Amino acid sequence: MKLYQREKYLRRIRPFYNDDDIIKVITGVRRCGKSSLMETIAEEIKAQGVQADNIVYIDLDKRGFHNIKTPEQLEELIEKHAQADGLKYLFIDEIQNVEAFEEVINGFRNEGGYSIFITGSNSYLLSGELVTKLTGRYLEFEMFPLSFDEYEGMKKFYKKPISGNGAVELNSYILEGGFPRTIHIDELSAKRTYVNGVIDEIIKKDIRRRVKIKDIAAFETVRNYIISNFGATTSIKKLYDALNNNGLKISRATISKYIQILLDAKILYECPRFDIKSKKSLSGEKKYYLADLSFYYSLNTDNRINYGPNLENIVFTYAKSMEYAVSIGRIGKLECDFILRSRNMDYSYVQVAYTILESKATEDREYRALEAIRDNYSKYVITTDYLMQKRNGIHHVNLMDFLNDQQEF
Missing domain, CATH: 1.10.10.10 (Winged helix-like DNA-binding domain superfamily/Winged helix DNA-binding domain)
Structure with missing residues (x-):
């Protein structure tokens, strides 16, 4: 089956496809699409002219690899399949299934000649030994289910x-x-x-x-x-x-x-x-x-x-998938649904509601907190409305259109 390309993640990883000094770590909840993303990356690398022998793909959740539990078994498996000359692309899916895998991965990284991609389904992957041994030597790319x-x-x-x-x-x-x-x-x-x-x-x-x-x-x-x-x-x-x-x-x-x-x-x-x-x-x-x-x-x-928490959850996970840091804002007795910080350290303020068209009181409730914020960062009211309000320079946007266009805040 042809794979749907998760472009928002692929474009972040592509600059590092050929880097053998940085381990690419793909994390995310189980079944969110990490394996398919790695398969897509492998296909893109093949399309660049890399020979199949230079691509080693090991899925530790699949039959045939279930018994790979020790670092020694993992190292032997990699060496068995990585016989080609030149830069080799090593993909290991669900690597947390192997105890103490860190030494093996770090060894191949130190040896050079391996562009390494690994996935894991929980935060234990990036705790303890991996962080200690690989600080500054890996990049985490966190995936979410479909936005x-x-x-x-x-x-x-x-x-x-x-x-x-x-x-x-x-x-x-x-x-x-x-x-x-x-x-x-x-x-x-x-x-x-x-x-x-x-x-x-x-x-x-x-x-x-x-x-x-x-x-x-x-x-x-x-x-x-x-x-x-x-x-x-x-x-x-x-x-x-x-x-x-x-x-x-x-x-x-x-x-x-x-x-x-x-x-x-x-x-x-x-x-x-x-x-x-x-x-x-x-x-x-x-x-x-x-x-x-x-x-x-x-x-x-x-x-x-219950649209309130559901729409907030949709905006929250979308913002996280776009690499924003997210928090809830308080200003006096008022609350702003989300404060977003981009990787460039720019801020945005967001209110989320199903509609603001029910009454002037509903509109005021959503705008009041944003109007109380006195800096010049962008402010958004996100609703399912198609009739847009213009008020004090605050962006009123339709949720579905904003997300479908993959807009940034």
């Missing part, structure tokens, strides 16, 4: 039906999620079954292999509670009170541990709060967003869409 623009692009690429109504497509994206494999699944119930399988796989391969969880039922309760309340301002104390009031006797330390596990597995992303006036991060309350909205809908039977 709305990619969801539309992939459906078009594979000739799947697309509604001419942007709001209908947005609803479909919210309910179906952005895992690439689900584009090829027609029934919504089957898509949900697939995502449940992804969740089970994450628990089995990315969590239980690495972390000892004594009380699985308590962990699942915490997981389900946070996923069901994504986008809500919360704190460890609030979570502790809510869970204990619901009959789960659990400590704050255990809640913190379970949240960190979900963050490391890239199921959740943390969005901290930032005081715009004092320019300081705020401890305590924060929000958690999902790597993909399908995590919520696969664990809940309710298909009603």
Whole structure:
């Protein structure tokens, strides 16, 4: 099957295709498309005239490689397949399956003549030994499931039906999620079954292999509670009170541990709060967003869409996929949904709402926080409206058009 090209990621990695001194590390939640991205990179390198013998591709999740568990086995496997002369391109998928792989990868990097690409499905990949041994010698490229623009692009690429109504497509994206494999699944119930399988796989391969969880039922309760309340301002104390009031006797330390596990597995992303006036991060309350909205809908039977957190989640993951640092802004008693910082250290301020056309009060609520910010960085109100408001130089944009055009903030 011809692969859909995830261009927003490919254009970041292309400048490093031929660099043998930098390890290219592709991370992201399981099944978000890392393997397909690596396959695309390998195909692009072949198209540049590189011989097939110079490309070594090892998928440690596939049959035939399941028994590769030690660094010695990995090194022997690489040497067996890397016999060609000249620069060799080494691709290793799900490398975290091999204990202490760092020494092997660092050895081939130090030897030279290998342009190395590796993937991993959790944050353990970039912790401990790898960071210690390879500081300054690797680049991380974080992937996400399909953003709305990619969801539309992939459906078009594979000739799947697309509604001419942007709001209908947005609803479909919210309910179906952005895992690439689900584009090829027609029934919504089957898509949900697939995502449940992804969740089970994450628990089995990315969590239980690495972390000892004594009380699985308590962990699942915490997981389900946070996923069901994504986008809500919360704190460890609030979570502790809510869970204990619901009959789960659990400590704050255990809640913190379970949240960190979900963050490391890239199921959740943390969005901290930032005081715009004092320019300081705020401890305590924060929000958690999902790597993909399908995590919520696969664990809940309710298909009603609460647009507030859903649209925030879409903007959050889109901004992250465009390499923005994201936080929540507070200015006095007002809150700005997102403060975005680009890699060039430019800032943008964003409010997200389904519509501002209901009333003047609704419009004022969304604009008030932005109008209270006194610097000259760009400010956005993002809605599903097609009638645009002009007010105090603030950009009012349509969510679907903004994402489909892959615009930057």
